[in-house]
Amino acid sequence: MEYALELKNLSKQYNGFQLENLNLCLPKGSIMGFVGENGAGKSTTIKLILNIIRRNSGEVKLFGLDNIKHNHEIKENIGVVFDGSNFHESMTAAEISMVMRNIYKNWDDSIFRSYLEKFSLPSKKIVKEFSRGMNMKLCIAVALSHHAKLLILDEATSGLDPIIRDEILDVFLDFIQDEEQSIFISSHIISDLEKIADYIAFIHKGKLVFNESKDKLLSEYGVLKCSHGDFEKIDRNHVISYRKNQFGIEALIKRQKLLGKYIIDQASIEDIMLYNIKGEVK
Secondary structure: OEEEEEEEEEEEEEOEEEEEEEEEEEEOEEEEEEOOOOOOOOOOOOOOHOOOOOOOOOEEOOOEOOOOHHHHHHHOOEEEEEOOOOHHHHHHHHHHHHHHHHHOOOOHHHHHHHHHHHOOOOOEHHHOOOOOOHHHHHHHHHHHHOOOEEEEEOOOOOOHHHHHHHHHHHHHHHHHOOOOOOEEOOOOOOHHHHHOEEEEEEEEOOEEEEEEHHHHHHEEEEEEEEEEEHHHHOOOHHHEEEEEEEEEEEEEEEEHHOOEEEEEEEOOOHHHHHHHHHEOOO
């Protein structure tokens, strides 16, 4: 299998925080959702991928190339969107296109114009007069207009209304129809990731908790609600973690092992995250 992104034993130390031996791989033609609470290390990881900050140890490869040794070549082939616009507020979309033409060898004015039309963005209105949603659409249009092989998105849909988010998610799904193109997206909006992601990587306090196929996560895990007495009868090897409440026990379990014996609710990605963080282990 070919990978758009590979992290091997990636580590970074700060005072009071450590990103520790992070390992994950994003197959080409796929979308990976990167999730975790504030301060878990998501933005640090993205900065390391982009070679904005230096790693203490480990490897980062994009398209099989080391991100330090092949920094310039890699950045020609990635599109990046952060949570907010970095364009000067007095510029228009048409002027931004002129600047990008001198930055990216593969800048494509026709594709950029098509995205402006698709997103209903004016080409001659200054960025200062754009709404937040328009600004994010502009950033995404720029990221998509130089034939990038990988999009790296850090909270690119946060703060946007559901209609705009849905429109942007459709664009992301169209982007990966070319199996050479991939997306790595960090987001707090788990429902968005459940719609589009092929893989979910969950980081907590600088450590990777899991990196799995989304479909496998949703099919493998369930939420069991039962009495304390029934819980005591369950094989703990089937239990990932649990929480007690006044009515009994809620547990994240391996769903297939207990089907037919108990009423088991579908576990969402958010459930799986919360039980891993806040639940008691077995």
